[in-house]
Amino acid sequence: MALHFTQVTIIGVGLIGGSLGMILRRKGLATRIVGVGRRVENLKTAVELGAIDRYVIDPKEGVRDADLVVLATPVDTYERHLTDWASCLKPGAIVTDVGSVKGLLVEQAERAMPAGVHFVGAHPIAGKEKTGVAAGSDQLFMGARCIITPTKTTDQQALEQVRRMWQETGSVVLTMDAHLHDKILGAVSHLPHVAAFALINALAEIRDQQLPSLDLANHSGGGLRDTTRIAASSPEMWRDIFLWNRDNVVTFIEAYERSLGLLKQLIRAGDAAGIEKELERARQEREKLSTRPALTAQ
């Protein structure tokens, strides 16, 4: 049977929610797409860009007739949202999300569902530094991975609907335990973001405290630009990711502190062989990454 929803409601019509709406509309996968948000200007833009058919400000009204609700707001707002409108959902409705953290949030969302309503957690890994529906595109998810995180209690039909929706976006859909997702993304995505944010702040401190003639914009080359590119990402979004994946992120920062501390000690001691061994290990690991094309933007 073809995938089709009578009403999809997107809560938070930004880069991800808006791009998903564009695809659902273009492919005729929903009879109507309703956007819910706080900023009317943004919702009007979303209508103009073809991301949604219409919008409402009150999420209770927005979700009432939805077959599928896509929660695409910052993860820190989930609890407030679900408390507000979960009781308004109709039986058989599916709620899914697009959050970058899953473990605790999936547990929380499942607990918040009324009887007969099904939650399926999902994480399309397709962010970029730009945010907002104006940066959206029906090509955003093409070739990117989308990780779906079912639990023991996940409804199989709901899972299948969400999986098929993400396949329609051109994503490579995979399934993973929600807590494993947070560990893996904590390592390959959240830790590099911490590293990039902290690096640019360290350089600003070096300039301000030690080296006033350092002009970061003029003196930096491609290495620094690449290394810190993701430090231009949304502070609000990453604040929430770090908070909601706190334990993993702190544990992984500590592993990073150790490897950084080791390299520092070797350099301080002038241990040429030791430094070279560390750098060679890094080079070999990094080369393995180069052998496959990047699947995702973030």
Place this chain on the structure above:
Amino acid sequence: MALHFTQVTIIGVGLIGGSLGMILRRKGLATRIVGVGRRVENLKTAVELGAIDRYVIDPKEGVRDADLVVLATPVDTYERHLTDWASCLKPGAIVTDVGSVKGLLVEQAERAMPAGVHFVGAHPIAGKEKTGVAAGSDQLFMGARCIITPTKTTDQQALEQVRRMWQETGSVVLTMDAHLHDKILGAVSHLPHVAAFALINALAEIRDQQLPSLDLANHSGGGLRDTTRIAASSPEMWRDIFLWNRDNVVTFIEAYERSLGLLKQLIRAGDAAGIEKELERARQEREKLSTRPALTAQ
């Protein structure tokens, strides 16, 4: 008067030395270009690629008739090289280098010059992850910066010759104090390299110790790939850079450890406002980098 050398001798015909040779030959800036190196295979390749006219294995023989000697070997070999052949240089000869560290090395090289021979330190900032003459190109330096680091005792005519040579490569040539060079490059280039090397090693440790299901190649996205791209750089070259710029690099790693530690404490404490403030500071600094095109590859 047009820039012209009767003989240029390039010691170390790799990416940088070889690319410079290609340009000097193509532009007719030298009557003959002699390459010196340890590996005959590489020197033969350099002749085939038009980087040098001929080669010798013995540097003493190679430098004897040179007007200009370009020292393009790893910086850690400078002392050995200069001790070996500086006394063979003819009066009026110029020695220059292409090393990524300058302060102590420039002092060392100046001390090693016999009477009437002039040293001028230079650093063309145009590396890339690939090494070797086969990766060379007469376009390598186009638009890249080349920092020349004269001292109080630098011969003005020799300085002018080296400056003009680098201008001929298409570089943007600037002049800077050798020790200031090491501080600035230590911040904008060496520290990001430490960060990238240590990050990939931390991820390998996380995988090996805590998360065996972590497949770095399959799970990583563009963020990790960009953040660690420079970790694929030459371990030998970066070992030497870290050693020869040891004090600055250690000091800057410590600044990085502080900013990383601050972010960790804020995340551990669940301090949402504090985290956001740090990330916002990073985002603003990073945005300033984006407003100008990268001048260099490394």
